[in-house]
Amino acid sequence: MTHKTTAEVGEFGLIDRISAIVKPTLAASPGLIAGIGDDCAVWHPAADMTEVASTDLLLEQVHFDLLTTPVKHLGSKAISVNVSDICAMNAIPRHALVSIAVPPSFPVEMIEELYRGMEAAAREYGIAIVGGDTSRSPSGLVLSVTVTGEAEEANITYRKGAEPGDLVCLTGTLGGSAAGLRVLTREKLIMMEHIEHNEAYEGSIMADLKEYSGAIQQHLLPLARLDIVRFLHERRAHPSAMIDVSDGLGQDLGHICSASGTGALLQENRIPVNSTARLIADELQDDALGWAIGGGEDYQLLFTMPHEEYQKIADNRDISVIGEITPKEQGILLKDIYGIEIDLQSLPGFDHFR
Amino acid sequence: MTHKTTAEVGEFGLIDRISAIVKPTLAASPGLIAGIGDDCAVWHPAADMTEVASTDLLLEQVHFDLLTTPVKHLGSKAISVNVSDICAMNAIPRHALVSIAVPPSFPVEMIEELYRGMEAAAREYGIAIVGGDTSRSPSGLVLSVTVTGEAEEANITYRKGAEPGDLVCLTGTLGGSAAGLRVLTREKLIMMEHIEHNEAYEGSIMADLKEYSGAIQQHLLPLARLDIVRFLHERRAHPSAMIDVSDGLGQDLGHICSASGTGALLQENRIPVNSTARLIADELQDDALGWAIGGGEDYQLLFTMPHEEYQKIADNRDISVIGEITPKEQGILLKDIYGIEIDLQSLPGFDHFR
Incomplete structure (x- = not known):
C-alpha cells in the first residue's frame, strides 16, 4: 500500500476523497x-422546531x-x-460541520480513516456531515466539529431548572474513561521504553489489554446517550435540568447547581462506578470512585427530575x-459510606480526593 | 498594566471575560x-426560512x-x-459559534482584544455570537468560527446555475489584499533585521505605510459584502450563481464554471484592480493584475446574472x-488588452502570470 501525503x-x-466518505450520511437529513x-451547507429546519448548536475544538x-x-x-x-452536548439539551442531533488542519506529512489514508470514523458515528446517531474546512497545520492535527440539532421548545432542557427535592439521575457508569486513559498511558510508556532500548514491542503485551477493554473503549469510543434522550421523549418524561458529564461528575453537578441556584446531596454508595475501572484501580492502587467523580469524559447524562416525573422512567x-x-445554602455534598458529608466543590482535583 | 496568562x-x-465582551451582540438575534x-446555543429559526451554515479554521x-x-x-x-460565505449564498448571517485554542503564555488581554474585534464585526453584520469552546494550544493560536444564516429558499444562490450569455459581475476591487500582504511581509523582514542588529525599529518607517493603507486595510480588515446582498434583495435581483472571491478570481470563477458546466470569457480591461495595489505593484515591480486574478482573500462577491436581471442593479x-x-467547450478565458485570449485554468499560480 502506497501512502500519499x-x-x-x-x-x-483531499476534499473529493472526504466527500466520497461522508456522502452516505446525507440521506439521514430529510x-x-x-x-x-458550495460556500455553505443548506437545510430546511423542521417546522415548529427550535435549533440548538454546539462546537468543540480538539488538538493533538x-x-x-x-x-x-x-x-x-x-x-x-x-x-x-x-x-453529547446536543443530547444534554434533550434535543436530537441533525447536522455536523467538520474542519481539520493536517500536518504536511500526514498520510491521506489516515485522514480517510479519520473521516470513516466520523461517518460511522454519524450513521450511529442519524446525523448528516454537511460541510467543513480543510487546511494545513504547522504542528499537530487539529479538529473542529460543530453539530446542530433540534427539539420542540418545551422539551429543551437547560442547566438551570433544578429544584430542591428533585432527584439527581445519572445514565450508565462513570470512571471508565479515566481508567482507560491510565491504562493507555501506561502502555504508551512501556512502548516508548521498548523503542528506546531497540526492543520489539510484543503483541503478547497487547493481549493483556483485553480485560481492560470495558474502560479503554469508554475512553476511545464513548457513545453519546442519544438512546436515553429518545427514551425520555417516548415516556414524555421531562428533566428539570440536564448536562453531559464531560468535566467530571463533581464539576458538572456544580454547573447544574450554580445555574439553578441550588445545592445537592449525593450518596456515595449510589454512584455507579464502571466495573473495569474498579479492576484497574485495584491493580494501579488508585481510586475508582475518584475517577468516577473527577475523571470526566464519560459522556453520560446527568439530570434532575421531580419524584413524580421520575416514576415514568x-x-x-x-x-x-x-x-x-x-x-443552595446546604452546599454540594457527597455523603460517603460512613455517613460523613464531604464538600464536592472544595475538592480541587480528584487526585487529591481522600 | 499587568498582563495575566x-x-x-x-x-x-476566561469564559466569563469572553461572555462579557460578546454579550452585547446577543440583542441582534430576535x-x-x-x-x-449552557451545553448548546438555542434559537428559533425564522418562519419559512432556510438555514445555511459555514465554518472556517484559522491557524497561526x-x-x-x-x-x-x-x-x-x-x-x-x-x-x-x-x-462572506453566508453572503455568497445570498443569505443573511445570524449566529456565530467561536472556538479558540491559546498557547499557555498568551496574555488574557490579547484574547479579550481578539473578542473585541469579533464583537465589532458581529455588530457590523448584525449577528449574535452565541457559543463556542476554549482550550489550550501546544503551539500557535487556533481559531474556528462557524456562522449560520438564513434566506428564503428561492433566494439561495449556489455556485451552479450560471448559463451561457449571463453577465459575470464583481463587487468592489481586487488585488488589495495580496498587495497589502506584500507590504506587511516586507515590513516584517525590515523589522526582523532591525531586531537582529539590535537597532531601533523607528516609527518614521511605519509612517510610510499610510499611503498603502487602502491595501493593508483590505488584507487585515476585509469586509464581507453583506451590503450587496441586502441591495440585491431590495432590488429583487437574483444572481444565477454566486461565490465569494477567497481563493482568487481565476480559481473562484473556475468553481462557478465547473459547478454550472459552463465556460467564461473575462475582459482584462474590465477587471477593477485596487488603486493602492497598482501603486504598490509599481514600487515592487510586481504585477497588480496578477494579484487581482490570483491573489485571493479580497472577499468580494463574484456572481452571474442574465442581462435583463442585471438591468435592475x-x-x-x-x-x-x-x-x-x-x-463549456470555449473554456475559461481572459481576453487581454491586446485582444489575446489566455486560458485562466492553465495558469498554476499568479506569480507566473505573463
Missing part, C-alpha cells in the same frame, strides 16, 4: 438541500495522543462529544438515582 | 433563546502571522470570512461587469 493529492483532491461542495497533544488513539476512533469521538435499569437537589 | 485566570475565568453558558503561521496582524483585526477578519457603481458566461 496531502501535498501530493492537493486540497481539492431537510438537507445542499451538503459539501492537548485532547488526544495519536500514539494511544486509533485515528478512526478519534473521528468517532469528535462527533460523539458534540452529539423508574423501570430503566440504565438510569441511577444518585442523590437529591437541596437548597 | 490564561493559566492564571483559568478556563472559567430568535435567540440561549447564548453562551498558516492563515495569519501575529507579527503583522493586530489581534483585534484578526478577530474581525475571522468573523468576516465566514459571513446596473446603476450600482460598486458592481462591475467583467465578462460573460460561455458554453
Whole structure:
C-alpha cells in the first residue's frame, strides 16, 4: 500500500476523497438541500422546531495522543462529544460541520480513516456531515466539529431548572474513561521504553489489554446517550435540568447547581462506578470512585427530575438515582459510606480526593 | 498594566471575560433563546426560512502571522470570512459559534482584544455570537468560527446555475489584499533585521505605510459584502450563481464554471484592480493584475446574472461587469488588452502570470 501525503493529492483532491466518505450520511437529513461542495451547507429546519448548536475544538497533544488513539476512533469521538452536548439539551442531533488542519506529512489514508470514523458515528446517531474546512497545520492535527440539532421548545432542557427535592439521575457508569486513559498511558510508556532500548514491542503485551477493554473503549469510543434522550421523549418524561458529564461528575453537578441556584446531596454508595475501572484501580492502587467523580469524559447524562416525573422512567435499569437537589445554602455534598458529608466543590482535583 | 496568562485566570475565568465582551451582540438575534453558558446555543429559526451554515479554521503561521496582524483585526477578519460565505449564498448571517485554542503564555488581554474585534464585526453584520469552546494550544493560536444564516429558499444562490450569455459581475476591487500582504511581509523582514542588529525599529518607517493603507486595510480588515446582498434583495435581483472571491478570481470563477458546466470569457480591461495595489505593484515591480486574478482573500462577491436581471442593479457603481458566461467547450478565458485570449485554468499560480 502506497501512502500519499496531502501535498501530493492537493486540497481539492483531499476534499473529493472526504466527500466520497461522508456522502452516505446525507440521506439521514430529510431537510438537507445542499451538503459539501458550495460556500455553505443548506437545510430546511423542521417546522415548529427550535435549533440548538454546539462546537468543540480538539488538538493533538492537548485532547488526544495519536500514539494511544486509533485515528478512526478519534473521528468517532469528535462527533460523539458534540452529539453529547446536543443530547444534554434533550434535543436530537441533525447536522455536523467538520474542519481539520493536517500536518504536511500526514498520510491521506489516515485522514480517510479519520473521516470513516466520523461517518460511522454519524450513521450511529442519524446525523448528516454537511460541510467543513480543510487546511494545513504547522504542528499537530487539529479538529473542529460543530453539530446542530433540534427539539420542540418545551422539551429543551437547560442547566438551570433544578429544584430542591428533585432527584439527581445519572445514565450508565462513570470512571471508565479515566481508567482507560491510565491504562493507555501506561502502555504508551512501556512502548516508548521498548523503542528506546531497540526492543520489539510484543503483541503478547497487547493481549493483556483485553480485560481492560470495558474502560479503554469508554475512553476511545464513548457513545453519546442519544438512546436515553429518545427514551425520555417516548415516556414524555421531562428533566428539570440536564448536562453531559464531560468535566467530571463533581464539576458538572456544580454547573447544574450554580445555574439553578441550588445545592445537592449525593450518596456515595449510589454512584455507579464502571466495573473495569474498579479492576484497574485495584491493580494501579488508585481510586475508582475518584475517577468516577473527577475523571470526566464519560459522556453520560446527568439530570434532575421531580419524584413524580421520575416514576415514568423508574423501570430503566440504565438510569441511577444518585442523590437529591437541596437548597443552595446546604452546599454540594457527597455523603460517603460512613455517613460523613464531604464538600464536592472544595475538592480541587480528584487526585487529591481522600 | 499587568498582563495575566490564561493559566492564571483559568478556563472559567476566561469564559466569563469572553461572555462579557460578546454579550452585547446577543440583542441582534430576535430568535435567540440561549447564548453562551449552557451545553448548546438555542434559537428559533425564522418562519419559512432556510438555514445555511459555514465554518472556517484559522491557524497561526498558516492563515495569519501575529507579527503583522493586530489581534483585534484578526478577530474581525475571522468573523468576516465566514459571513462572506453566508453572503455568497445570498443569505443573511445570524449566529456565530467561536472556538479558540491559546498557547499557555498568551496574555488574557490579547484574547479579550481578539473578542473585541469579533464583537465589532458581529455588530457590523448584525449577528449574535452565541457559543463556542476554549482550550489550550501546544503551539500557535487556533481559531474556528462557524456562522449560520438564513434566506428564503428561492433566494439561495449556489455556485451552479450560471448559463451561457449571463453577465459575470464583481463587487468592489481586487488585488488589495495580496498587495497589502506584500507590504506587511516586507515590513516584517525590515523589522526582523532591525531586531537582529539590535537597532531601533523607528516609527518614521511605519509612517510610510499610510499611503498603502487602502491595501493593508483590505488584507487585515476585509469586509464581507453583506451590503450587496441586502441591495440585491431590495432590488429583487437574483444572481444565477454566486461565490465569494477567497481563493482568487481565476480559481473562484473556475468553481462557478465547473459547478454550472459552463465556460467564461473575462475582459482584462474590465477587471477593477485596487488603486493602492497598482501603486504598490509599481514600487515592487510586481504585477497588480496578477494579484487581482490570483491573489485571493479580497472577499468580494463574484456572481452571474442574465442581462435583463442585471438591468435592475446596473446603476450600482460598486458592481462591475467583467465578462460573460460561455458554453463549456470555449473554456475559461481572459481576453487581454491586446485582444489575446489566455486560458485562466492553465495558469498554476499568479506569480507566473505573463
